[in-house]
Amino acid sequence: MIIWYKQVMPNTDQQHFLTVDELATFLRVSRTTAYELVWSGKVPRLRVGGRWRIPRAELEKQLAESTTKPAA
Numbered sequence: 001m002i003i004w005y006k007q008v009m010p011n012t013d014q015q016h017f018l019t020v021d022e023l024a025t026f027l028r029v030s031r032t033t034a035y036e037l038v039w040s041g042k043v044p045r046l047r048v049g050g051r052w053r054i055p056r057a058e059l060e061k062q063l064a065e066s067t068t069k070p071a072a
Contacts, residue, residue, distance in 0.1 A: 017053040026059075 018026060023043065024034035037043045044058035 016056055017048075018056055018059070020052050020054070023054050023059075 015022075020034050020038055021031060023038070024031045027034065027037075029037075038045050038052050038054070043054055044062060045052050045054050047053075
């Protein structure tokens with residue numbers, strides 16, 4: 001007998017990669033703005049199966065570095 005089950009997606013804190021929609025939610029910006037950030041290369045990203053994925057650890061590192069730099 002085969003038992004099928006639905007895999008439960010881990011909560012966002014445990015995910016290694018974000019989708020563009022999750023990026024928009026994470027940054028509290030519109031979906032369009034999130035896509036513009038991805039297309040322009042302003043956030044770390046990679047293409048997996050034709051879809052963009054954002055490495056969460058790299059994004060958080062980039063955000064930490066950009067918010068801790070003193071104004072020039």
